[in-house]
Amino acid sequence: MHIMAEIAIIFGICLLSEGIAALLPFVFPASVISMLILAALLLTGVVKTKHIQLLSGFFIANMGMFFIPSLVGTLEYAETLRAQFIPFLVITLLTTPVVYLVTAWTVQLLTRLLSRKGGSRHD
């Protein structure tokens, strides 16, 4: 598909999401709405992978580049960050293993439980 058509589709979804976000009675990120809309369009077959593959390939391959301005923006809040440096590091580093543990064990236990239930039927 023509790259401009892909841009029109994806940017159009983002534009629609901003409108929906403004209508919602609570504050919700428009980017998540646009992801949900695109997922729905793909799953229902309205939009096909080939309709968006050039642009999505570009975005996914260079995803990290789009975070650079936000990170550079930290410069403006260097004082806040310096004042809260210990909490910042502790929270950032210690939350990760806890989330890993809880998530992995939830999936593992539930999978075993379900396969035991299903297993008795299939075996």
Add this chain to the structure above:
Amino acid sequence: MIDAMLSSPFFGLTLTAACWCFALRLQKRTGLLVCNPVLVAALLVIGVLTVFHIPLESYNAGGSMIKLMLGPATAVLALNIYQQRQILKSHFLPVLAGCLMGSLTSIAVVLAFCWFFATEDVFTASMLPKSITTAIAVGISESGGGIQGITAASVVITGVEGAILSPLFARLFRVTDPVAEGVAIGACSHAIGTSKALEIGALQGAMSSVSLCVCGILTSILVLFL
């Protein structure tokens, strides 16, 4: 002439693209996960601005255009869900429950630490979405009145940590199920962790890329109730 160039949006655009390409090269050359291209590129930009005494506003003229593209970059994550729909369907309940528990845990642990350190509300709002992918995290942070830069920094460091330590976590916590391993990597270290999960195995990578989307959606819903 220099002033005219610095006030042009092309300054921020050029600097970001150049630093990003250099950082990608460096990552490829060294192969080190610590040389995360996002982190290296951001430090390079900060370095250039500091050394040459260039105000942040000059950079932001172009930087804000790049930031705008976070929206479409998040939207295309929908492809992860779509491409892994079969695998997601066959593990639907465990994946959903795992992501829900992971997202809840992340929020609860961050809140507990913030309470312990008695941090300001702005800081707490910035740290809440630290486990999910940057594109969604900065959206949540902004909605909640946080500082995008602090959120992005925490998210990227979290991702690098998860990518480096996830093989160790799997051994330490006795995680043998590849589905559980993938979902956990995506839940605790989003897209950066997913790149490591893909190295560990195709199933782990697939589950991780689904999990980072599901956790992003769940976290943005869960923070509404705070």
